[in-house]
Amino acid sequence: MTLILKQLKLDTSDKITKSVFGNVVETGTETKGHLCVKQKEEEDAEIKQANLLYGELLPQGLRRSLDKKHLNGKNAKIVFDLGMGIGKNVVMIFLEHPNIACVIGIELSSSRYKLAEEYVHKLVDKYSKHLRITEYKSGKITKISDLCGRRLEIICGNLFDELPRICLADIILFNVEIPVPLYTKLYDFFKEAKKGCRIMSYLNLKNLFDTMKQESIVEQLEVNKEDDLIQTSWSSEGCHMFMWTRCGAIIKDTKIKEGIKYK
Ligand SMILES: C[S@@+](CC[C@H](N)C(=O)[O-])C[C@H]1O[C@@H](n2cnc3c(N)ncnc32)[C@H](O)[C@@H]1O
Numbered sequence: 001m002t003l004i005l006k007q008l009k010l011d012t013s014d015k016i017t018k019s020v021f022g023n024v025v026e027t028g029t030e031t032k033g034h035l036c037v038k039q040k041e042e043e044d045a046e047i048k049q050a051n052l053l054y055g056e057l058l059p060q061g062l063r064r065s066l067d068k069k070h071l072n073g074k075n076a077k078i079v080f081d082l083g084m085g086i087g088k089n090v091v092m093i094f095l096e097h098p099n100i101a102c103v104i105g106i107e108l109s110s111s112r113y114k115l116a117e118e119y120v121h122k123l124v125d126k127y128s129k130h131l132r133i134t135e136y137k138s139g140k141i142t143k144i145s146d147l148c149g150r151r152l153e154i155i156c157g158n159l160f161d162e163l164p165r166i167c168l169a170d171i172i173l174f175n176v177e178i179p180v181p182l183y184t185k186l187y188d189f190f191k192e193a194k195k196g197c198r199i200m201s202y203l204n205l206k207n208l209f210d211t212m213k214q215e216s217i218v219e220q221l222e223v224n225k226e227d228d229l230i231q232t233s234w235s236s237e238g239c240h241m242f243m244w245t246r247c248g249a250i251i252k253d254t255k256i257k258e259g260i261k262y263k
Contacts, residue, residue: 013095014059020123021088025058027233033085036111045108050158051177052109054085061231061238062089066097066171069223070243071198073097076170081105082159083176087116091123094152105154106162110139113156117142120154160185166192175202175241187214190246197246204242218244 017024026032033054045052057065066073073079073093077100081089084105093103107113120142124131134151135143143153159176166172172193178186187209193199198221205218221243229238 010063010096013092016095016123016127017059017088017092019126020091020119021086024088026056027058027236029234031056031233032115033112036086036115037109038111041109041111048158049179049182050108051179053177054112055175056085056233057089057173057175058231058233058236059088059092062092063096065173065200065230065241065243066093070221071171071200073171074099076198077101078168079103079171079173080162080166080169081173082162083107083174084116084154086112087119087154089173090116090152090154091119094150098148098150100150102151102153104162104165105152106157106159107154108156108158110156113154114139116154117156120144120152160189163189163192166190167194169193169197172197172199174199178203183208183212187212187217191217193246195246195248199244199246201242201244205244206242215248217246217248219247220244 014024021032031054033056037052037054042052065071068074074097076097079093079097079100079102081093081103084090084107087105087107090103090105093100105116107116117139121133124133124144131144131146133142134145135141139156141153141155143151145151159174160182166189190199190205199205199218206216206220209217224243226240228240228243229235230241231238232241
């Protein structure tokens with residue numbers, strides 16, 4: 001099987017992800033991503049103004065989100081999954097989109113991150129002829145690369161710490177619950193995204209930014225009407241997730257930022 005180098009057939013990707021994650025299609029409130037987090041971790045997160053609310057896109061939902069009418073994964077080089085959970089999306093994106101040079105997943109919960117780390121290392125072990133680990137600090141960061149130099153990177157940390165690099169993103173998956181006191185910080189964060197960057201969110205970013213009386217920086221995708229449904233672990237028949245393009249004024253020093261390379 002030629003992994004990564006050619007476009008994978010979806011059933012091949014399904015086989016690989018199943019061999020790594022076991023059950024990929026998990027529904028309800030007792031998925032691996034739910035069960036690994038203990039109450040203490042949730043309480044600690046709350047103190048740090050974070051919400052570890054969990055749920056996953058199902059493979060079908062992820063593929064629909066990245067299709068041409070939505071986030072257009074075929075026309076992207078750099079993708080972020082902010083709040084990646086146990087890493088299913090980042091692995092599937094890496095496998096199924098050979099045009100994507102770098103996919104980066106960030107997760108605040110150390111127990112979810114640990115699972116993601118385990119799965120990414122399992123992927124490399126199983127396909128060691130095609131993949132190698134380029135950087136690894138247990139519980140903190142893993143970077144892997146394929147034979148073409150395409151990269152997958154997972155980080156245990158706060159999504160807001162990605163501010164300096166978010167200007168590089170062509171696509172941002174942002175299916176995260178953010179506490180109200182952080183809304184201004186969130187606006188400033190998305191303001192750094194480049195014009196045309198496609199964003200998927202669980203929150204209605206436009207409503208949220210409008211109530212802050214801030215200049216509009218996101219425009220909803222034409223296709224993303226109320227009946228545009230995405231399959232998720234909490235709604236396998238599909239629920240409405242928001243999809244946007246970054247619009248409006250861009251930050252002044254974008255030209256400088258364009259010089260930033262993903263390291
Ligand atoms: C609803 S899950 C989304 C999982 C996956 N991205 C998906 O779409 O299938 C949200 C994740 O964001 C994480 N999270 C919440 N606040 C965060 C923050 N400030 N930084 C990084 N991750 C965060 C949670 O722990 C949780 O795993």
